[in-house]
Amino acid sequence: MTTITSPAAGAIQRVAEALPPRPGPFARYLRETALLVGRGLRAIPRVPERLSDVTIQPIMFTLLFLYVFGSAIHVHGTYQDYLLPGLLGQSVAFGAIGAGVATSTDFSSGVVDRFRSLPVVRMSVISAQVIGQIIEQILGIVIVAGIGLALGWRPHLGGFRWLELVALMLLGLVAFTWVGVLAGMLIRSSDAMQGIGFAVMLPLSFLAGTFVPIAGMKLVPRAIAEWDPLSALVAAVRQVCQGTPSSGSLQLDHPVPAMIAWCVLVLIVCVPLALRRFRTASV
């Protein structure tokens, strides 16, 4: 055995450092959020399987649809130009699953409790969760877009269109990440979160005109697809990237305003619920 627990060692530890004076709440919020985002980002390269959700999966979708199903799907223009905006939209929506899994893991492992028992601004814990997830999703989206470009995708993104695309995708990421954070707090097990997340998002994504035009669907799926929020997201991204118009329902006739409206609605509902849940969550 060692001298680990000798009182002398404890005494040395105690006199070592004095706490610096506490800055104001907003300065603390920024500092703590940055520290906690750093914690999340540092973990990314150490859990390759977490990144695989945002990289390998979209790559598989890209290859599968481009080279296996693509020849049977008829769209205006090249299939690349149809598929890639769809995949970008899907990546944004699937951000909810990643955020949910990360949140439920943190909550069930007690890590969040530890942070909550510290004198930190509570908003910083949840902000860091959201920001960290968005950064992780952006990594995946950049990889998908890069592969798309390499395989012949040609977006028509002149001038301000770039900015419009980035702004739209960021808004979508923020909204879907909050959905995930709320779901992750409600569904305590990360396995269940993963399962439920895919069970909900995958059908919605397939119906959303991501891979196959909605216009050719049968009556019932088509009716669902026309009002699927993911349809607005995919159609909006496609319109900004390629200038492709969409139609079929009010939201598809005006995909960009519809997507913005969906995102704002989601944020109005999810943010207060998530914050409330975070304040009161208890085992």
Next chain:
Amino acid sequence: MTSPELTVITDGLTKRFGDLVAVDHIDLRVEAGTVMSLLGPNGAGKTTMVRMLATLSAPTSGTAIVCGHDVVREADAVRSAISMTGQFAALEDNLTARENLLLMARLRGYGRGAASRLVESLIDRFDIGEFRDKLIKAVSGGQRRRVDLAASLVVQPQLLVLDEPTTGLDPRSRQVVWSTVRDLVDEGVTVLLTTQYLEEADALADDIVLIDHGRAVAAGTPSDLKARIGDQRVDVVAVDSRGLDGLVAALSGRFDLTIARERRRVSVPAPDELDDLASVAAAVRASGIPIDEIALRRPTLDDAFLALTGQPPATDTPADDSLVEVAS
């Protein structure tokens, strides 16, 4: 402040989850610089109790003052004064031991340099050096617990809250926890710990509150409670239920028996320890009944409940395995 100075004061502290009353009107007084142990079986309400004191869960009714601050109205001040180590080592799996400690130090408000010096001293103090740069997911349970404890001592708290700090730990890590608690008390820290182990409460606590079904069912110093619980016991375990009947018949005239039929066990108080063991052993031998086991053991949580409340704990009793640890 009145003397003695109180670090924790609760009055009628209650927490309900729907119909379940997890904590039922508990009045607690913890003197500064002492160790208070909440002792009880799984599901007794210990964790809910400490979560309320650590501001993680709001009381349904009643009040709690921790380090002079109300846990609801002055939660931030309470958090600055306390440190809590939860039941499950709450560390980031994908950071190393050192990175975890650094993060905690930085979140407490230290700058880069101070945090890193502080972490070095914690690594020395808790013998973390050999796995300091290993990811937490790759270290053993005991090592994890040591890092966890170090993480809650980044600043010297006025009150350290430990929720079942040694459940499932190897003996060496348990010793580290115990001696850390003793050192901290020497340095003036107040410690509130929950445990399922009578032995642990006895070894560390100045005061014990026995909790069952959310209520405080008994309280006192370890020697008070021990006087009420009784002494060591001799357990005799029969090979089958016929053997048990034989044992009861053979021993009942001479000894004060407690019979646990489902465990095929009779139990005899042993105030004279070895002498009692020897006389029970002699009686068993004389009866010629074969037995599985005979042993001298300390009273368990079950015995304590039986002695202090007249009935076994109402909530889930910990598995027999964990009681064996107490007895060892």
